[in-house]
Amino acid sequence: MGKTDLIIVGGGAAGLMAGCAAGELGLRALVLERKHKPGRKLLMCGNSRCNLTTNIAEDRMLQMFGEPVGAFLEPAIRAFTPSMLQRWFAANGLKTVVKTGNKVYPHTDRAADVLNLFTDQLRDKNVSLACSSTIQALEKVKSGFRITTDNFEVESSYVLIATGGVSYPKTGSVGDGQEWAKRLGHSIATYRPGLVGFEVEPQVIKGRVGKIYDKVLVDILEDGTKVAETRGVYEIEKWGIGGTAITDASRVVARQGLKDCSLLIKFENGQIEEIRPLRPRSIKEAMVTVGGVALDEVDPRTMESKKCPGLYFAGEVLDIDGPTGGYNLQAAFSTARLAVAAIGRRCGKAGFPAWEPPPKKDRPFKHGSRHGSRK
Numbered sequence: 001m002g003k004t005d006l007i008i009v010g011g012g013a014a015g016l017m018a019g020c021a022a023g024e025l026g027l028r029a030l031v032l033e034r035k036h037k038p039g040r041k042l043l044m045c046g047n048s049r050c051n052l053t054t055n056i057a058e059d060r061m062l063q064m065f066g067e068p069v070g071a072f073l074e075p076a077i078r079a080f081t082p083s084m085l086q087r088w089f090a091a092n093g094l095k096t097v098v099k100t101g102n103k104v105y106p107h108t109d110r111a112a113d114v115l116n117l118f119t120d121q122l123r124d125k126n127v128s129l130a131c132s133s134t135i136q137a138l139e140k141v142k143s144g145f146r147i148t149t150d151n152f153e154v155e156s157s158y159v160l161i162a163t164g165g166v167s168y169p170k171t172g173s174v175g176d177g178q179e180w181a182k183r184l185g186h187s188i189a190t191y192r193p194g195l196v197g198f199e200v201e202p203q204v205i206k207g208r209v210g211k212i213y214d215k216v217l218v219d220i221l222e223d224g225t226k227v228a229e230t231r232g233v234y235e236i237e238k239w240g241i242g243g244t245a246i247t248d249a250s251r252v253v254a255r256q257g258l259k260d261c262s263l264l265i266k267f268e269n270g271q272i273e274e275i276r277p278l279r280p281r282s283i284k285e286a287m288v289t290v291g292g293v294a295l296d297e298v299d300p301r302t303m304e305s306k307k308c309p310g311l312y313f314a315g316e317v318l319d320i321d322g323p324t325g326g327y328n329l330q331a332a333f334s335t336a337r338l339a340v341a342a343i344g345r346r347c348g349k350a351g352f353p354a355w356e357p358p359p360k361k362d363r364p365f366k367h368g369s370r371h372g373s374r375k
């Protein structure tokens with residue numbers, strides 16, 4: 001039976017980034033993915049354009065996650081910030097651009113290029129990726145962990161679970177990691193759909209299906225009291241209401257467990273519409289899962305399990321979720337790198353080698369240059 005330093009379970013956003021980080025540190029690592037191809041959900045991100053992050057300062061980003069997620073993610077986001085993320089992609093050959101609302105995309109506007117970057121990096125950094133590898137068992141053994149797949153067994157000193165949430169199960173995220181975590185002593189916060197539309201009374205959408213309002217402000221009220229606000233797009237769908245302002249509101253409703261809420265939609269022209277949503281759409285359609293491995297059982301400085309030493313988590317398998325705009329990928333990437341950095345330290349690897357050139361020295365001022373400024 002083979003033995004390696006680190007097995008990363010799940011070849012999605014978090015697992016692929018973890019694999020690259022492991023390669024940067026020179027760890028012997030193996031990424032196991034149950035689907036025949038990695039990154040199925042990554043390819044769907046941002047309408048296949050992949051909204052990688054939001055170009056804002058860490059403090060603001062952490063605030064936007066809200067509690068308790070923001071506090072938990074603080075060490076991870078500070079260690080791999082939105083601007084570091086952009087520099088990491090550029091250093092590895094994919095420049096990013098900042099678009100409306102500070103949303104960051106690959107300059108090619110193609111999620112496929114993000115996935116190709118990851119698989120190229122794994123190849124170049126000698127990290128193995130085994131697809132069609134569904135894990136049947138994950139056991140703690142004397143020397144670390146033993147993983148049994150349909151075809152082989154492998155042992156490792158450390159395991160990083162990056163199997164995602166339970167939304168969009170066709171992409172491979174079906175809740176396996178949470179089940180293993182449970183068996184190893186973890187509690188799992190109940191799953192709720194985050195970033196999804198709401199079903200509403202038929203009269204709300206009557207005669208308006210297909211309408212899109214670009215800029216609305218939504219007050220979320222519980223028992224008549226405002227608890228939060230969101231802004232963005234409001235769309236009337238044939239099954240109810242959607243758009244970023246509404247899906248962001250659904251996450252607040254799920255996170256705060258609001259039972260009797262209404263949405264006060266404020267249009268640009270001053271009109272106001274109050275809607276009492278009947279229910280959120282299914283979790284299978286949600287862009288993110290609220291719920292997962294309980295945060296108080298994971299060390300936020302390392303992503304290591306407090307229940308099972310040597311076991312780490314990254315990404316949506318944890319009870320973390322953020323608003324639309326690249327927050328969820330940022331969380332997946334940052335938690336993945338933080339976990340691998342901690343595992344690297346335990347394997348005697350000091351820290352990530354510099355992956356970007358040092359900043360260029362200011363060129364001397366040249367007379368006659370355009371606008372008299374440096375170019």
Ligand SMILES: Cc1cc2nc3c(=O)[nH]c(=O)nc-3n(C[C@H](O)[C@H](O)[C@H](O)COP(=O)(O)OP(=O)(O)OC[C@H]3O[C@@H](n4cnc5c(N)ncnc54)[C@H](O)[C@@H]3O)c2cc1C
Nearest residue numbers: 010012013014034045046051163164172315316326328329
């Ligand atoms: C339609 C859509 C659009 C989105 N757009 C954006 C966006 O633009 N920006 C953004 O920030 N977020 C976006 N998100 C959210 C984002 O995709 C997720 O938060 C992110 O992918 C989570 O990464 P993850 O690695 O934790 O999980 P996933 O990306 O779901 O990856 C988990 C991986 O683990 C594998 N796996 C599961 N079980 C096993 C097992 N037993 N053995 C081996 N492998 C296993 C799965 O097959 C999967 O490949 C979007 C989500 C959806 C559904």
